[in-house]
Amino acid sequence: MKITKCLFPAAGYGTRFLPVTKAMPKEMLPILTKPLIQYGVEEAVEAGMKTMAIITGRGKRAIEDHFDISYELETQIKGTSKEHLLSEIRALITQCTFTYTRQVEMKGLGDAILKGQALIGREPFGVVLADDLCINPDGDGVLKQMIALNEKYRCSVVAIMEVPEDQTYKYGVIEGKEMEDGVYRVTGMVEKPEPDEAPTNLAIIGRYILTPDIFDAIRQTKPGKNGEIQITDALLHLAEKGMVLAYKFKGTRFDCGSVEGYVEATNHLYNLEEEK
Ligand code: G1P
Numbered sequence: 316m317k318i319t320k321c322l323f324p325a326a327g328y329g330t331r332f333l334p335v336t337k338a339m340p341k342e343m344l345p346i347l348t349k350p351l352i353q354y355g356v357e358e359a360v361e362a363g364m365k366t367m368a369i370i371t372g373r374g375k376r377a378i379e380d381h382f383d384i385s386y387e388l389e390t391q392i393k394g395t396s397k398e399h400l401l402s403e404i405r406a407l408i409t410q411c412t413f414t415y416t417r418q419v420e421m422k423g424l425g426d427a428i429l430k431g432q433a434l435i436g437r438e439p440f441g442v443v444l445a446d447d448l449c450i451n452p453d454g455d456g457v458l459k460q461m462i463a464l465n466e467k468y469r470c471s472v473v474a475i476m477e478v479p480e481d482q483t484y485k486y487g488v489i490e491g492k493e494m495e496d497g498v499y500r501v502t503g504m505v506e507k508p509e510p511d512e513a514p515t516n517l518a519i520i521g522r523y524i525l526t527p528d529i530f531d532a533i534r535q536t537k538p539g540k541n542g543e544i545q546i547t548d549a550l551l552h553l554a555e556k557g558m559v560l561a562y563k564f565k566g567t568r569f570d571c572g573s574v575e576g577y578v579e580a581t582n583h584l585y586n587l588e589e590e591k
Contacts (some may be wrong), residue, residue, distance in 0.1 A: 318462055318524065319366055320467060321359035321441040322434070323352060324427035326372030326418040340375045342445045344571070346580050347588065348400070351571055352378060354450075355443040356407055362458035364441060366412045368434035370427045373417075382413045423543025428525070429533040437527045444521025448580050449474075451566030451589065459521050460564055464498065465524045470558040471550065473501070474522035475490060476568060480510050486518035487547035489561045497563035506540040506547040517561060519547065520568050529551065588589040 329341025336344075342352040356367055371378060381404070382521050392398050413436045418427045426441060441458050449457040461472045491499030491553060503514055523546070532552040539545040553559050569583070570576030 316438055317363065318437065318439050319364055320435050320440060321356075321362075321364040321367055321443060321458070322428060323355060323367060323443050323445060324418075324424055324431075325352065325375060325378060325445060326370050326421065326427055328421070329516055329572075332577075338368060338374065340371075340378055342375075343377050343381065343571075344577065346448060346571070346577075347584055349403070350381060350451075351448060352445040353381070353404065353407070354448055355445040356382075356411065357403075358449065358456040358458050359441055359443060360410060361456045362441065362462050364458075365410065366414060366434075368414050368416075368431050368440075370418050370430050371415055372419075372421070378433035379413070379415060382411075398499065402489060421543075423538070423545055425533045425536055425546040425549050427542035427548055428476045429530055429544070430529045435527070439524060439526050442521075442523040446570070446572035447521030448569045448571045449520070449522065449564070449566055450569075450584075451564075454565055455511060457564045457566055457568075458524075460566075461522060461524045461562055464560060464562055468525075468560055469536040471526050471529065471553055472524040472560045472562055473519045474564045475499075475517045475519055475549065475561045476477065476563065477516050478515050478518040480513070483508050483510050483516060483518065486520070487514060487545070488513045489517050489519060490514035491517075491561055499561040500557060501559040501561050503552075504551050504554060504559075505545050506545045517563075519561070520564075521563070526558070528551070528558075 325342045329336035343350040418430045464472050484507050489501050490503035491501040533549040536549040539548045568582035
């Protein structure tokens with residue numbers, strides 16, 4: 316079955332960016348002139364997805380307005396030298412359907428994904444955490460790479476990268492058997508382990524391809540790290556049946572959930588633009 320839907324959990328508060336995130340969703344923070352979530356949507360479109368299912372929360376309306384036509388603005392700039400500045404976002408609005416539902420209580424990433432079941436139905440789907448910005452200027456985007464693996468093996472896929480051993484406490488960490496270059500059959504996974512408890516330094520980043528049995532797995536998952544329903548714990552249920560792969564993606568990932576990573580992404584993309 317072709318994967319056409321992509322879920323964007325976007326209900327989080329973005330406290331690390333206060334005060335800017337007080338009245339503005341963190342997903343709308345710009346990298347150059349585009350908000351973070353638009354990079355994620357573009358990556359999903361490149362991978363062949365057409366329906367963007369966004370899990371929002373209170374104070375997130377700017378996301379809906381962004382993926383909509385602003386008639387007043389369009390009228391203002393029509394025929395002027397600035398009209399081209401809207402071409403990319405217009406193309407997305409034309410090609411995609413955007414659907415929304417709210418996560419009413421912040422009960423964790425697993426819970427946010429479960430809220431998306433109504434928008435996804437019973438089919439495999441992508442997940443993008445927009446504050447992980449991934450680029451691969453010379454090849455396929457990360458989601459597209461992951462879809463190729465899902466088509467080959469018909470199971471869930473998580474994107475991973477090696478991180479310094481003292482950084483495992485920030486990530487879901489996997490353990491697995493390498494079955495082809497950079498592809499692991501996951502045998503264990505743990506959410507945000509301290510370095511001495513981490514099975515490896517292979518950290519999950521914010522890109523997933525999930526099979527629809529994940530929804531039942533989430534329902535069976537008890538609150539874990541920080542008292543939240545963790546997607547990592549739910550995926551472990553599927554991994555126990557041998558149905559989760561971890562994939563060392565090609566490209567660069569920036570942690571735009573931290574000020575440092577955000578600045579790094581901004582500088583990197585600015586330099587790429589300058590070189591054009
Ligand atoms: C979430 C996941 C974690 C994953 C990370 C990637 O954590 O729970 O397993 O490694 O995203 O960015 P968060 O960064 O939302 O705390």
